[in-house]
Amino acid sequence: MATKLKRMAPSTRSSFLTYGMVIAAYVVMQAMLSGGLLTSSLKGMLVPICAYVVMAVSLNLTVGIMGELSLGHAGFMSVGAFTAVIAAAALQNTVSNGPLRLVMSMAVGGVFAGLVSLIVVVPVLRLRGDYLAIVTLAFGEIIKNIINCVYVGMDGTGLHFSMKDAASLGMAADGKVLLQGPMGAVGIQKLSTLTAGFLLIMLTLAVVLNFIHSRAGRAVMALRDNRIAAESVGISPTRYKMMAFVTSAVLAGLAGGLYAMNFSSILAKKFDFNTSILILVFVVLGGMGNIRCSIIAAAALTVLPELLRQFADYRMLVYAIVLILVMIFTNNPAYKAFFARFRFRRKTAGKETA
Amino acid sequence: MTILSNLISGVSLGSIYAIIALGYTMVYGIAKMLNFAHGDVIMVGGYLCFCSTAYLGWHPLPSVLLAMVGCTVLGIVVERLAYKPLRSAPSLAVLITAIGVSYFLQNAALLLWGSDPKVFPTFFNFSGKSSWSLFGGQLNVSYVAAITVAACLVIMLALTAFTGHTKMGKAMRAVSEDKGAAQLMGIDVNFTISMTFAIGSGLAAVAGVLLCSSYPTLMPTTGSMPGIKAFTAAVFGGIGSIPGALLGGVLLGVIEIFARAYVSTQLSDAIVFAVLIVVLLVKPSGLLGKLVREKV
Numbered sequence: 001m002a003t004k005l006k007r008m009a010p011s012t013r014s015s016f017l018t019y020g021m022v023i024a025a026y027v028v029m030q031a032m033l034s035g036g037l038l039t040s041s042l043k044g045m046l047v048p049i050c051a052y053v054v055m056a057v058s059l060n061l062t063v064g065i066m067g068e069l070s071l072g073h074a075g076f077m078s079v080g081a082f083t084a085v086i087a088a089a090a091l092q093n094t095v096s097n098g099p100l101r102l103v104m105s106m107a108v109g110g111v112f113a114g115l116v117s118l119i120v121v122v123p124v125l126r127l128r129g130d131y132l133a134i135v136t137l138a139f140g141e142i143i144k145n146i147i148n149c150v151y152v153g154m155d156g157t158g159l160h161f162s163m164k165d166a167a168s169l170g171m172a173a174d175g176k177v178l179l180q181g182p183m184g185a186v187g188i189q190k191l192s193t194l195t196a197g198f199l200l201i202m203l204t205l206a207v208v209l210n211f212i213h214s215r216a217g218r219a220v221m222a223l224r225d226n227r228i229a230a231e232s233v234g235i236s237p238t239r240y241k242m243m244a245f246v247t248s249a250v251l252a253g254l255a256g257g258l259y260a261m262n263f264s265s266i267l268a269k270k271f272d273f274n275t276s277i278l279i280l281v282f283v284v285l286g287g288m289g290n291i292r293c294s295i296i297a298a299a300a301l302t303v304l305p306e307l308l309r310q311f312a313d314y315r316m317l318v319y320a321i322v323l324i325l326v327m328i329f330t331n332n333p334a335y336k337a338f339f340a341r342f343r344f345r346r347k348t349a350g351k352e353t354a
Numbered sequence: 355m356t357i358l359s360n361l362i363s364g365v366s367l368g369s370i371y372a373i374i375a376l377g378y379t380m381v382y383g384i385a386k387m388l389n390f391a392h393g394d395v396i397m398v399g400g401y402l403c404f405c406s407t408a409y410l411g412w413h414p415l416p417s418v419l420l421a422m423v424g425c426t427v428l429g430i431v432v433e434r435l436a437y438k439p440l441r442s443a444p445s446l447a448v449l450i451t452a453i454g455v456s457y458f459l460q461n462a463a464l465l466l467w468g469s470d471p472k473v474f475p476t477f478f479n480f481s482g483k484s485s486w487s488l489f490g491g492q493l494n495v496s497y498v499a500a501i502t503v504a505a506c507l508v509i510m511l512a513l514t515a516f517t518g519h520t521k522m523g524k525a526m527r528a529v530s531e532d533k534g535a536a537q538l539m540g541i542d543v544n545f546t547i548s549m550t551f552a553i554g555s556g557l558a559a560v561a562g563v564l565l566c567s568s569y570p571t572l573m574p575t576t577g578s579m580p581g582i583k584a585f586t587a588a589v590f591g592g593i594g595s596i597p598g599a600l601l602g603g604v605l606l607g608v609i610e611i612f613a614r615a616y617v618s619t620q621l622s623d624a625i626v627f628a629v630l631i632v633v634l635l636v637k638p639s640g641l642l643g644k645l646v647r648e649k650v
Contacts, residue, residue: 069446123631127638130388134589135634137582138627145624182620273582277390277453284450313465320458324436327451331443 015209018292022205025299026198033194041306049302050197051077051259054204056282056298057291058251061208063280064289065217066244067224068124069133071276072140073252075120076113078147078271080253081260084109085185086152088261089178090159092189102191106200106257113253116143117246124245125238140276147268152179184267185260192262200258201295204251208291211247220244285326355493360615361608366499366568368607369506373561374584375591375599376513377554383530383594384550387445390452391432393581394459395555399425399562400474400572401467407475414477421559429555430548437551438544456578463574474570477563498567505564509557510600517596526550530594583610583626590630592643601641606630 008016029046032038038046055077062070087105095101123135151162155175179185211217219240222230231237260266282301286294304322308315329335374396381389399421406417436455440448478497486495517523528536529546537543565580566572583606591602606626613625633641 063446069449123635127634130382130593131589131634131638131640133388134586135631138586138630141582142624142627145621149618149620281450281453284446288446316461317458317465320454320461323454323457324451327443327447327454328436328439331447332439333442 011213014292015205015213018205018209018295019202021292022198022201022295026194029194042303045302045306046194047192047197047262048259049299050194050201051255051262052279052282052302053201053295053298054255054258055252055279056286056294057201057204057208058248058255059279060283060286060289060291060294061211061244061248061251063283064287064294065212065224066220066241068128068241069130069280070136071133071273071280072120072136072138072143073248073279074271074273074275075136075140075143076117076249076252077256077259077275078140078143078268079116080106080109080113080256081266081271082109082147082179082185082256082268083112083253084257085188085260085266086154086159086178088189088191089154089176089187098189098191099193099196102196102257102261105191105261106254109257109260110250110253113256114246114250117249120249121242121245125241137273137276140271140273144268144272147179148182150179151177151181153177182268184265184269186265188261188264188266190262190264192258197258200254204254205291207247207251211244212291216240216243281323285323285330356615359493359495360611362495362499364608364611365604366502366607367611368587368604369502370561370565370568370603371580371584371587371607372506372600372603373509373557373564374580375588375603376509376596377558377561378585378588379591379593379596379599380526380550380554382588384526385437385547387437387448388452388585389551389554390449390581390585391455391459392554392558393577393579393584394456394463395425395428395558395577396562396565396580397463397572397574397577398428398459399559400566400576401463401472402559403563404472404474404566404572407477408472414475418560418563421563422556425559425562426552426556429551429558433548433551438547460574460578467574469574472572474566474572476570477567498564502564502568505560506600506603509560510596513553513596522546522549586627586630589640590633592640594644595640595642598640598642605641 029038033043033046055073059070059073062068062073084105087108088101091101091104095104120136120139124132127135149163151164153160153162153175160175176187178187212221219230219235220243222233222235223237223240227237256271278301279298282298283294285301286292286297305315305319308318311318374392377392377395378389381387381392402421402424403414403417406412406420407414410417412420432455436451437448440451478501486497486500487493515523517527525536525541525546526549528539528541529543533543536546561580561584562577566576584603587602587606588599589602590606591598591600609629610622610626614622617625637643
């Protein structure tokens, strides 16, 4: 086993370590869950943590691997969440199996998020840097505003859509309102489970890690490092950037579906600019392009406010201070040099730090 | 007449955005960072002004000055503590730090002043009236709107003169063009950056008071949405350009008010952002931004 590990390419070994870490975390969580060791508030956070991990990994594909700052990732999550909720309600009578319905509706969410990203990708291909960041922010806000105005209902004949109010849906007497504009989606069946979240993380990892180590992934990274050089050797920016961006959006849509079906009701406001920023924080704190660390950062930062509960009212204040201090300590050249000394010593001891 | 009155409120809202956008643009031009905490400095300015008038019973003028001084100091302190250690760090790290500062200010305000909205006092009330009646009462121009537009123009002119003709202003332009070369010419880069933050934050305080005078509810999150909009305005006009901030801000304000009045209240933000996207697709570096040619 040990020799086999040594013979593996470093990237493969690193990928296996990432999978192993997620599997181990899942086993521990399941054990703690069945042992009754988790507080109820932590139990309720398991599925959101899974969703945020998927969001962080998928955003890392855009920010870390593609090198473009996106401030509207929550928009795709939102599209995925609401389409998945509607799909789950529409499939209620035809598909009675809960997990199957969850998978199907999440897939619908992912597809719709992918479709929306096909529109967003147009400016992504044209703009760069801060201008691109502001456009993604704008798209996120537009998506939030539009969902805030949409009313969806369902009765015996099928789905009804309206942009005005619930009364104008024109439903039969047995109709049920699924999405109530600013009131959000209500009466959601809680289908999401920790296992579903775990499987989604594994799927995301498989997609993203294989993408990074594939021909397309290398092309995207080449475009990130030097666009002109990459183009001159025949790499098409349109094709590869689109591939990476749409993949990232579809994964965000899936995560949105998972997230929404963990709650009985959900608002469009939940997926605003602040959520996009939160996910970006996971990615940057974990290290751009570093998938494993963004998983750790997403899980740790989602639990952190919960762990800081003893600070009561001060907990978000402490969270902010922790965030600033971590950024300063990991990025200031003086502190970096200080930590690098330790790292050097470890490397000479014959250990791999990558 | 309704069109005219909408136009006036649009220009007035746009002037507020322009003043905030100036802070973004100046800091971006010099430190090459997006200061996401700028919106929250507005909120702090609003609260300082509110407290000094409502609790201490001060006259509006000194309380506005207090807000400006308070925000200027806040801007310098934040820059020293949070941004200066990261001068050579990647821009995303600085961005996340700015977000951390933004969370910090919002939550500090939440602890200090509570989450319930405060009603901002009316400052611009002369001889019992708060607006001019024109055309025999058909058109009402509130004093707040007029003062906002005037303040915006004065600030814009003063700032243009400052960056163009004073020693400090020239140093700022030099730093924004080439930090290393500016340092070699004997310019204190750190001091210049601190000054930029000071000016930007002082302007944010003015914007905060004007914003709260027009829309008199004050909450810890009051600054965040105008902050985002002003950032949008700065990019709209071409980030780094002072006239661009004015143009972007005013256009954004007018579009927002017109969209709210004639299309849909709920979709007004969506329309503003959609216009922005279209503009950026046609002019990828904003309306007045410099297009930097890429050299191989």
